[in-house]
Amino acid sequence: MSTILEKLYNEKNISYYSSSIREDIISLILGKELNILEVGCGNGATLIELKRNGIAKEIIGIELYENALSNSKHLLDRIIIGNIEDIELDFDEHYFDVIIFADVLEHLLDPYTIIKKIKKYLKPSGIVISSIPNIQECMTLLSIFKGDFKYVDSGILDKTHLRFFCKKNMIKLFDNDFIIRKIQIKNQNGSKRAIVNKLTFRIFEHFLATQYIIVAEYVVVK
Numbered sequence: 001m002s003t004i005l006e007k008l009y010n011e012k013n014i015s016y017y018s019s020s021i022r023e024d025i026i027s028l029i030l031g032k033e034l035n036i037l038e039v040g041c042g043n044g045a046t047l048i049e050l051k052r053n054g055i056a057k058e059i060i061g062i063e064l065y066e067n068a069l070s071n072s073k074h075l076l077d078r079i080i081i082g083n084i085e086d087i088e089l090d091f092d093e094h095y096f097d098v099i100i101f102a103d104v105l106e107h108l109l110d111p112y113t114i115i116k117k118i119k120k121y122l123k124p125s126g127i128v129i130s131s132i133p134n135i136q137e138c139m140t141l142l143s144i145f146k147g148d149f150k151y152v153d154s155g156i157l158d159k160t161h162l163r164f165f166c167k168k169n170m171i172k173l174f175d176n177d178f179i180i181r182k183i184q185i186k187n188q189n190g191s192k193r194a195i196v197n198k199l200t201f202r203i204f205e206h207f208l209a210t211q212y213i214i215v216a217e218y219v220v221v222k
Contacts, residue, residue: 008160022046022102024186025129026055028215033057034097037121039084039114040064040104044072051075062087084114091121101130103211105173106161115173122218128174131186131213135164138207156210167212174216186211 025046029036034056038047041061050056060078063069073079080087085108099118105111115128122128133156140156143149151159165173171180185197185205193208 020045021049022131024184024213025100025102025131026050026053028129028182028213029055029098029127031055031097035095036060036098036100037062037091037096037118038100038102039118040102040107041069041076041079041100043068044076044079046100046102048072048075084117085109089117089121093120094123094126096121097123097126099126099128101128103131103133105130105132106158106163106165109162111163112173115178116176119177119218124218124220126218127181128178128216128218129213130170130173130216131211132165132170133158133161133211134166134206134209136166136206137210138204141207167206167209170212170214174214177219177221178216179219180214181217182213182215184213185209186213 022045026049029050032054034050035058036047036050036056037060038044039062041047041063044059044061044063047056047059047061051059058077060080061069061076062080062082062084064081064083066081069076069079080089084104099122105114108114118128135156137156143157149157151157153159167183171183174180185194186209197205197208
């Protein structure tokens with residue numbers, strides 16, 4: 001990682017890395033006793049919950065910021081500290097049932113290459129679950145229309161985001177050897193945006209979604 005990027009990450013509060021349990025992602029994982037890898041696992045909360053409820057048999061996390069795991073590293077089967085774009089992975093091919101990128105791909109220099117890099121570690125019909133911010137969101141566009149592209153500490157214009165995506169671009173990440181099984185908006189149930197989206201028959205969904213969650217199934221070409 002460049003010195004400049006490292007400085008930006010170090011400036012963030014520890015709470016940025018101490019992620020809460022992503023129930024929205026857990027709800028998309030079917031099966032039991034699975035091998036699950038999370039890239040950018042934060043404090044490992046989601047992985048730990050997956051193992052606690054029996055969905056996961058083995059949980060492995062890759063995390064850039066080691067301090068995020070200071071209180072939970074003993075609860076994971078394995079932890080790899082480093083940038084997924086720089087480290088060599090030593091997993092057996094076709095080992096994982098699920099690989100999770102929760103708010104991670106937008107932080108990478110080349111997320112397309114990373115998806116290619118990790119797919120060989122997925123079992124046939126294994127899935128990648130990713131949550132990705134939507135640059136087409138209405139308040140973000142409004143700010144840009146006003147001539148203000150302002151980076152902030154967190155959110156769609158997080159100062160550590162290196163890539164920006166609309167829904168179509170997110171789908172493009174999984175062009176090769178993947179089938180998109182599900183796309184949903186992150187956590188809008190009961191919100192004003194969810195109500196507007198329903199009343200307008202989802203016509204304006206692209207502008208109301210702050211994030212999309214995508215489930216992509218790995219298809220082995222014989």
